[in-house]
Amino acid sequence: MDGFCQLFGVPRWLRQATRLMVGLEITLRGDMLMVRQVCKLSWLSTTETFPVDGLRAVPQRRRDMRSGKQLGQLVSASGDVMQLHVVWQGSLSGQATDTLRLVLPEELLVQHEAQVDGKGSACFNEVYVKQKRK
Numbered sequence: 001m002d003g004f005c006q007l008f009g010v011p012r013w014l015r016q017a018t019r020l021m022v023g024l025e026i027t028l029r030g031d032m033l034m035v036r037q038v039c040k041l042s043w044l045s046t047t048e049t050f051p052v053d054g055l056r057a058v059p060q061r062r063r064d065m066r067s068g069k070q071l072g073q074l075v076s077a078s079g080d081v082m083q084l085h086v087v088w089q090g091s092l093s094g095q096a097t098d099t100l101r102l103v104l105p106e107e108l109l110v111q112h113e114a115q116v117d118g119k120g121s122a123c124f125n126e127v128y129v130k131q132k133r134k
Helices: 002-007 012-020
Strands: 021-029 032-039 046-051 058-060 070-078 081-088 094-104 107-116 120-129
């Protein structure tokens, strides 16, 4: 994730805050897929919505919390894999692709690949394990 943070010029204090990320919630509400990155600091939590038909990109809050637009689209979904694509406009314009793959019934692998115009690219993986409900 360090290369990713360097690519986006994420300040050191915010890099430290990434350790407070506690999970990923994926829900379907009507014709919208909602992906929520959950953080112990609620103001760092992000929610992105994607039309399940995959036919259009919709405006979202930028993941890096900079001003400017982010457009997100569900590119594909089949079997245990789905792919999301986002495009950033304005400061540090670029794009990213997230591939979410269910590798075990209780384990989700998320592969992030991002490219910032004129600066380069970076990638990293995250693994989420489903917590048992009490």
